[in-house]
Amino acid sequence: MQLSYDRGMLIVPHNEKYFIYSPANHVRVMVDEYASFLVEQILAAQGWIEYEKIIFAFADKFEVTLTTEEVMKQIERLVKMEVFFKTKEDLFRSRNKKIDKFKIIDKPPNLVYLLLTYKCNFQCSYCYLRDAYKDIRELDTEQWIQAIRRLKDVGIKKFCITGGEALVRDDIVEILQEIKTDDCEVDLLTNGSLLAEKFSELDPLIDHLVISLDSLDYDTQATTRSNYGYQKILNAIELYSKTNPQKLQVRAVINKHNLNQMNDFSQKLNRQYGIRTIRTLVNPISSEELDIIPEAVGKIAIDQDLLETFNYNMKYRKCGACNSVIALNPAGDVMPCQAIMKPEFRMTNIFEDGWFATYLQSEVRQQFISLNLDQMEKCNECSYRYLCGGVCPALAYNIYGKLDHHVPLFCDYLREKAHNTLLYAKGDWQDV
Numbered sequence: 001m002q003l004s005y006d007r008g009m010l011i012v013p014h015n016e017k018y019f020i021y022s023p024a025n026h027v028r029v030m031v032d033e034y035a036s037f038l039v040e041q042i043l044a045a046q047g048w049i050e051y052e053k054i055i056f057a058f059a060d061k062f063e064v065t066l067t068t069e070e071v072m073k074q075i076e077r078l079v080k081m082e083v084f085f086k087t088k089e090d091l092f093r094s095r096n097k098k099i100d101k102f103k104i105i106d107k108p109p110n111l112v113y114l115l116l117t118y119k120c121n122f123q124c125s126y127c128y129l130r131d132a133y134k135d136i137r138e139l140d141t142e143q144w145i146q147a148i149r150r151l152k153d154v155g156i157k158k159f160c161i162t163g164g165e166a167l168v169r170d171d172i173v174e175i176l177q178e179i180k181t182d183d184c185e186v187d188l189l190t191n192g193s194l195l196a197e198k199f200s201e202l203d204p205l206i207d208h209l210v211i212s213l214d215s216l217d218y219d220t221q222a223t224t225r226s227n228y229g230y231q232k233i234l235n236a237i238e239l240y241s242k243t244n245p246q247k248l249q250v251r252a253v254i255n256k257h258n259l260n261q262m263n264d265f266s267q268k269l270n271r272q273y274g275i276r277t278i279r280t281l282v283n284p285i286s287s288e289e290l291d292i293i294p295e296a297v298g299k300i301a302i303d304q305d306l307l308e309t310f311n312y313n314m315k316y317r318k319c320g321a322c323n324s325v326i327a328l329n330p331a332g333d334v335m336p337c338q339a340i341m342k343p344e345f346r347m348t349n350i351f352e353d354g355w356f357a358t359y360l361q362s363e364v365r366q367q368f369i370s371l372n373l374d375q376m377e378k379c380n381e382c383s384y385r386y387l388c389g390g391v392c393p394a395l396a397y398n399i400y401g402k403l404d405h406h407v408p409l410f411c412d413y414l415r416e417k418a419h420n421t422l423l424y425a426k427g428d429w430q431d432v
């Protein structure tokens with residue numbers, strides 16, 4: 001008998017157990033040393049089952065005597081768990097079942113980013129909006145209110161307010177009042193410098209607040225972000241920590257200047273203020289600016305706390321642009337996500353008749369939703385691809401001018417993250 005299986009199967013030792021991962025059908029099981037050895041024997045024989053050889057190998061390694069029935073029983077268990085298959089068709093069936101589950105369908109996005117303005121009181125060195133078209137004609141208050149109604153009309157219920165710096169707008173409260181109803185959720189993403197003075201008006205209108213801060217050290221924060229408002233940001237964090245710490249997250253962009261502070265940063269914010277941090281790696285905005293990436297990029301430790309909140313969902317592409325996410329620029333143009341504001345990606349404008357149908361059918365959307373790791377150079381051979389989800393297409397575009405270009409510089413970091421997802425993420429998996 002020859003069993004079928006994914007040739008990219010991984011066997012990962014962890015805490016005296018072993019994770020077996022089959023990429024094709026995205027199945028993860030945790031087994032003991034004996035079962036892991038059995039899997040190794042089957043892989044070494046390319047799926048051919050020769051009971052005598054297996055029994056001999058076990059006697060040699062563990063000094064145990066197994067019967068054919070015992071080996072058969074264990075193999076049956078692995079087949080039941082869909083790590084091995086009796087036929088190729090069974091393997092394809094298992095794979096297609098997973099693919100169908102994650103198929104992209106035409107539906108309203110779960111989340112829309114509203115870039116209320118490109119104006120900002122900071123000038124962060126890495127900001128992906130640094131070169132955005134600043135003299136764009138921004139929607140006025142009434143137009144934003146109408147735009148929000150049009151978004152709600154197609155069923156969108158989650159809004160992330162961002163910019164630029166949204167709090168430089170005088171009408172921020174009015175705009176939030178339009179969004180905030182019982183069935184709609186509002187996140188605010190801000191540099192935090194103007195928050196304290198508007199706190200009492202804003203707070204009841206926000207479900208979740210993210211303050212961007214790269215460091216607790218003034219000089220480091222000033223290097224990448226701004227020397228303006230540092231103390232005000234800390235005051236805002238302190239204010240929240242006393243009133244509503246669960247509502248707040250602090251988001252740091254990891255770069256070569258703050259990398260070695262990151263662990264202390266998260267621990268301090270947690271200990272001192274009871275606040276969780278999000279850490280994301282800087283996305284260089286052009287090929288000339290790659291040197292902002294820390295040299296030891298593959299060695300960046302990933303917070304275990306964070307990993308445990310990850311879901312073990314299959315990722316054809318991690319990117320949700322034009323599927324779970326869209327963004328509106330300050331003029332109401334509908335864009336794939338908050339990090340892709342280049343004019344070539346404009347799909348429609350929120351005030352165009354039939355904007356939603358135009359968006360669904362737009363060529364740009366087709367480009368995004370057809371991005372597929374199985375067809376991407378390098379990623380298509382990588383066993384971690386459905387755990388990784390690949391690099392951000394906006395980043396690939398910024399560096400190589402192509403949404404689906406492989407970005408080797410980020411690969412070690414992403415593989416490490418995917419590896420940890422395999423070990424720690426919540427979700428379906430079986431323990432043998």
Ligand SMILES: C[S@@+](CC[C@H](N)C(=O)[O-])C[C@H]1O[C@@H](n2cnc3c(N)ncnc32)[C@H](O)[C@@H]1O
Binds near residue numbers: 251
């Ligand atoms: C463009 S800002 C707009 C909201 C607000 N001004 C702020 O800084 O939070 C949104 C988020 O993107 C992050 N960001 C900007 N440029 C980035 C880049 N090149 N790579 C990674 N994150 C970036 C910012 O640090 C911030 O957390």
Ligand code: SF4
Binds near residue numbers: 120122124128164212
């Ligand atoms: S504060 Fe936000 S919008 Fe302003 S420059 Fe920095 S990252 Fe960009």
Ligand code: SF4
Binds near residue numbers: 378382383388415
């Ligand atoms: S980016 Fe790297 S780790 Fe991620 S799927 Fe592609 S090759 Fe694998």
